[in-house]
Amino acid sequence: MKSKPIEELRAGFRGEIIEPGDQSYDSARRVYNAMIDKRPRWIARCSDVADIIDAVRFAAGKDVPVSVRGGGHNGAGLGMCDDGLAIDLSLLKDRRVDPKARTVRVGGGCVWGEVDHAAHAFGMATPSGFISTTGVGGLTLGGGIGYLTRKHGLTIDNLIEADVVLADGRLVTASREENPDLFWALRGGGGNFGIVTSFLFRLHAVDTVFGGPTLWPIEQSPEVLKAYQQFITEAPEDVGGFFAFLVVPPAPAFPTELHGRKMCGVVWCYTGPMEKAESALRPMRQIGKPAFEHVGPVPFPALQSTFDPLYPPGLQWYWKSDFYNVLGDDAIGLLAEHATRIPTGLSTVHLYPVNGAVHRVPKDETAFTFRNSLLSGVIVGVDPDPASRAKITDWTRTSWEALHPFSAGGAYVNFLMDEGQERIRSTYGENYDRLAAIKKKYDPANFFRVNQNIHPAA
Numbered sequence: 001m002k003s004k005p006i007e008e009l010r011a012g013f014r015g016e017i018i019e020p021g022d023q024s025y026d027s028a029r030r031v032y033n034a035m036i037d038k039r040p041r042w043i044a045r046c047s048d049v050a051d052i053i054d055a056v057r058f059a060a061g062k063d064v065p066v067s068v069r070g071g072g073h074n075g076a077g078l079g080m081c082d083d084g085l086a087i088d089l090s091l092l093k094d095r096r097v098d099p100k101a102r103t104v105r106v107g108g109g110c111v112w113g114e115v116d117h118a119a120h121a122f123g124m125a126t127p128s129g130f131i132s133t134t135g136v137g138g139l140t141l142g143g144g145i146g147y148l149t150r151k152h153g154l155t156i157d158n159l160i161e162a163d164v165v166l167a168d169g170r171l172v173t174a175s176r177e178e179n180p181d182l183f184w185a186l187r188g189g190g191g192n193f194g195i196v197t198s199f200l201f202r203l204h205a206v207d208t209v210f211g212g213p214t215l216w217p218i219e220q221s222p223e224v225l226k227a228y229q230q231f232i233t234e235a236p237e238d239v240g241g242f243f244a245f246l247v248v249p250p251a252p253a254f255p256t257e258l259h260g261r262k263m264c265g266v267v268w269c270y271t272g273p274m275e276k277a278e279s280a281l282r283p284m285r286q287i288g289k290p291a292f293e294h295v296g297p298v299p300f301p302a303l304q305s306t307f308d309p310l311y312p313p314g315l316q317w318y319w320k321s322d323f324y325n326v327l328g329d330d331a332i333g334l335l336a337e338h339a340t341r342i343p344t345g346l347s348t349v350h351l352y353p354v355n356g357a358v359h360r361v362p363k364d365e366t367a368f369t370f371r372n373s374l375l376s377g378v379i380v381g382v383d384p385d386p387a388s389r390a391k392i393t394d395w396t397r398t399s400w401e402a403l404h405p406f407s408a409g410g411a412y413v414n415f416l417m418d419e420g421q422e423r424i425r426s427t428y429g430e431n432y433d434r435l436a437a438i439k440k441k442y443d444p445a446n447f448f449r450v451n452q453n454i455h456p457a458a
């Protein structure tokens with residue numbers, strides 16, 4: 001494909017081309033993680049699919065990096081690039097719910113709060129994550145682990161089709177029927193295969209859920225975590241809820257005597273009949289002596305956005321992750337010990353359950369490799385102050401290194417930082433070669449390489 005000059009791109013573009021020196025340049029290149037400071041040569045903020053195709057054609061043959069910004073939430077900042085073209089999808093905000101078909105069609109630049117809002121009007125939702133500000137694009141293409149995962153599967157398990165602009169500028173649809181190899185790869189393979197301009201998701205009846213946190217003193221964490229693993233393995237699939245080590249924030253929802261205290265807890269999301277919620281969660285709430293509880297009926301979008309104010313954009317983030325099968329006493333002991341050294345008020349450790357409906361999807365159905373594990377763990381160093389960078393990174397790395405030998409061998413791709421090819425290979429395990437072959441078919445020159453990159457097969 002012949003490369004377009006910038007004047008030609010500008011002439012037909014309906015969105016905005018932003019360059020260094022433009023007033024909006026710094027805000028346009030900013031991403032969620034304030035540790036990231038990338039400076040693209042051009043930011044093409046596309047208004048529609050035609051703009052995206054033009055932007056791809058513009059970059060073709062230029063041999064510059066091309067990044068794709070969905071929600072801009074990626075920890076490693078993969079939505080932006082240095083000295084290349086950042087294709088920004090943030091104007092692609094369409095949401096169309098079809099209540100009869102129980103589906104929602106979503107523009108490639110939406111964030112999950114926008115989708116939750118649209119679907120909640122019909123008493124429905126599709127599985128996403130645990131915070132509403134994350135982009136639909138990146139979260140979905142990596143897999144999607146959230147409150148509804150045990151009941152309704154990963155986000156990719158609810159993807160019906162996607163429209164994709166390929167590296168050669170063609171727009172294709174990927175589904176079980178059309179381009180099934182591409183559809184397989186998109187479900188876990190990240191942004192390697194093209195730019196998804198719209199996603200079609202299946203919706204479920206999820207309206208008011210029974211949710212909120214139960215917290216225990218951190219000294220009880222070995223007993224609580226051991227019980228949690230057992231409970232979440234056997235609980236009905238209506239029970240969702242992740243385990244956390246955390247520092248209680250100084251928020252009015254918590255008693256002042258708990259503010260700043262390190263604790264462990266579970267944040268619940270029960271989607272079954274309200275009258276059965278108490279009894280469904282009771283076995284876990286009877287473990288040890290909970291110090292605080294704030295659990296009750298809550299609209300699903302409100303639960304999804306509970307953590308939004310605590311974690312606004314612009315904080316320093318560093319995280320490391322792994323999947324785990326069952327953690328034994330040694331691993332639990334180590335984790336509990338490292339959690340007592342959580343370095344800042346916003347740093348945390350989360351263990352997300354990935355069983356239930358996820359385990360019922362055949363392993364070779366999608367590119368998401370670790371669907372048979374029990375937990376997706378992430379050790380998260382966060383602080384507003386750039387001076388804390390070394391402190392949060394060191395604690396995260398040290399804790400991860402201690403736990404890694406007890407892992408299932410790979411991480412969730414969406415929780416990787418810039419960790420090199422070996423980690424990407426271990427994330428995809430036995431699926432890597434199949435992904436590399438599909439990459440060769442759809443993007444042989446590795447045009448889309450600002451991502452957790454799968455190299456085209458030789």
Ligand SMILES: Cc1cc2nc3c(=O)[nH]c(=O)nc-3n(C[C@H](O)[C@H](O)[C@H](O)COP(=O)(O)OP(=O)(O)OC[C@H]3O[C@@H](n4cnc5c(N)ncnc54)[C@H](O)[C@@H]3O)c2cc1C
Nearest residue numbers: 070071072073074079108129130135137138139145191196
């Ligand atoms: C605070 C926070 C909470 C999180 N919580 C969860 C969670 O609960 N569950 C979970 O599963 N993950 C979670 N994540 C991880 C999240 O899934 C990833 O960071 C994901 O990459 C974010 O997607 P994005 O579109 O916002 O990212 P961006 O930074 O915009 O992009 C990330 C990558 O995705 C690609 N991409 C994005 N959109 C498209 C598109 N439309 N077409 C093609 N490629 C695209 C980009 O090329 C890039 O490689 C969380 C992240 C943060 C920072």
